[in-house]
Amino acid sequence: MAARECRDAREWLSAYRDTEALDDPVARAHLESCGACTTWASVLDQVTRAVRLRSTGSPDVASAAIEAFQTKRPPTAARETARLLLGTAGLAGLALFALALAGLPGTAVIAGHFGQDLSGLHAAISLGFLLAAWQPARYGRGLLPVAAMAVLVVLLPSAAHATGPVAAPLAEAAHLPLLVGLVGLLLLLDPISQRKRATA
Amino acid sequence: MRSSSCLSTCSTHLAGIKVKWNYVPDSWHPCVVSAGDINAVARAAARGDAQAFEAVCRALQDDVWRYCYALVGDRELAFEAAQETFLRAVTAIRRYRGEAPVRVYLLVLARRSVAEVLRRERRHRDARAYDTEPDRTVASSSGAVEIAQLVNDLPSDLRQAFALTQLVGLSYEQAAQVAGCRVGTIRSRVFRSRERLVAGLSEQEEGIHDGSS
Numbered sequence: 001m002a003a004r005e006c007r008d009a010r011e012w013l014s015a016y017r018d019t020e021a022l023d024d025p026v027a028r029a030h031l032e033s034c035g036a037c038t039t040w041a042s043v044l045d046q047v048t049r050a051v052r053l054r055s056t057g058s059p060d061v062a063s064a065a066i067e068a069f070q071t072k073r074p075p076t077a078a079r080e081t082a083r084l085l086l087g088t089a090g091l092a093g094l095a096l097f098a099l100a101l102a103g104l105p106g107t108a109v110i111a112g113h114f115g116q117d118l119s120g121l122h123a124a125i126s127l128g129f130l131l132a133a134w135q136p137a138r139y140g141r142g143l144l145p146v147a148a149m150a151v152l153v154v155l156l157p158s159a160a161h162a163t164g165p166v167a168a169p170l171a172e173a174a175h176l177p178l179l180v181g182l183v184g185l186l187l188l189l190d191p192i193s194q195r196k197r198a199t200a
Numbered sequence: 201m202r203s204s205s206c207l208s209t210c211s212t213h214l215a216g217i218k219v220k221w222n223y224v225p226d227s228w229h230p231c232v233v234s235a236g237d238i239n240a241v242a243r244a245a246a247r248g249d250a251q252a253f254e255a256v257c258r259a260l261q262d263d264v265w266r267y268c269y270a271l272v273g274d275r276e277l278a279f280e281a282a283q284e285t286f287l288r289a290v291t292a293i294r295r296y297r298g299e300a301p302v303r304v305y306l307l308v309l310a311r312r313s314v315a316e317v318l319r320r321e322r323r324h325r326d327a328r329a330y331d332t333e334p335d336r337t338v339a340s341s342s343g344a345v346e347i348a349q350l351v352n353d354l355p356s357d358l359r360q361a362f363a364l365t366q367l368v369g370l371s372y373e374q375a376a377q378v379a380g381c382r383v384g385t386i387r388s389r390v391f392r393s394r395e396r397l398v399a400g401l402s403e404q405e406e407g408i409h410d411g412s413s
Contacts, residue, residue, distance in 0.1 A: 010391070010395070011387075011388075011391045014387075014390060014391040014394050015372075015387050015390075015391070018365060018372065018390065020371070020372045020387065040398055043398045043401055043402055044394060044398055046401060047347065047394065047397045047398055047401055048366075050346070050347040050401075051347055051351070051366050051367065058261050058262045058265035058266070058282075059265070059279060060261075061261055061264065061265055061279060061282035061283045061285075061286060062254075062257035062258060062261045062283075062286045064283055064286070064287060065257060065283070065286030065287045065289060065290050066250075066253065066254045066257055066286075068287060068290045069245075069250055069253045069254075069290045069293075070250045072290060072291075
């Protein structure tokens, strides 16, 4: 084990060689007079030379990122406007739905119109299930959040009505295709995600 | 080294800086002239300039590779970590405002990528109960191979400080920024690395002399 002076002088030399320390006459004098430290300094030079000679040619690690950067568009004003429109449409639709559901005075017209719209949306989602059954990878993923939300907003109030007279549960059973479709989508998309993970 | 294998060159202006591009067998590589310039080019990349981003990546590819390789000691994992570093940079560069040199900025990303790659590798290894042997055949000359082995054998904190200052060429202050520690810690770690490397090399030389006598 090197003595304290040896250790201090070697630590100074290490930093000095990296131009990270100022000249230190005491350490320098020690290095010149101590045989062990002189040998240590010469092996240190060997190490430094060998490290600088070390050839580790860099493979191309940046091309994938360069390509990704070129395809990734920075947020533009048009894109931001589109997002704003989407957000406004979503919030306004939910607000109207909430008004109709609450049955506030003067909203009977809206509620009546919603009845027709909901039938249309029901048909549109059913069409989506057919498209997902035909091309799962293309249509399934996008349909999932829409179907999940539809199930939530349609079937939850239905569950409350289902405890009523016998005719009501039969009427509510008309919503069951939504639930079956959602289960089908979930079963369908799990193997697709697994395949994507495996190939990633 | 690059200029020797150049077939032709051209120049473009990025962020008001003249950047020379060398055509090496597969593609164009920028030769950005100074560290200050690359930071200005990086600021242009932050504003969405794709050519500036490419110039930054090509200019710092070797540094990121050397750092990753020194930390993981395995070509395949180092490739994964270095590639992930640049992929992280695709979004991270937009937050670059020039407070630190872009080299430091990217090496911080590289440190995180290495940690992530090693974490993933440990999980896979646990799952497979399979232990990968680090790649020891780094360089062509035998002296360099010995040094490579000794560097690989350093504890990770010492190896990191040594790689940042000796292989990448950062100052102690910049290395401290990348490693997230104090300058004094880097100084001490570089010294302790050197102590071990000198001791290891001396032992190897004594072994050779003993064997030949």
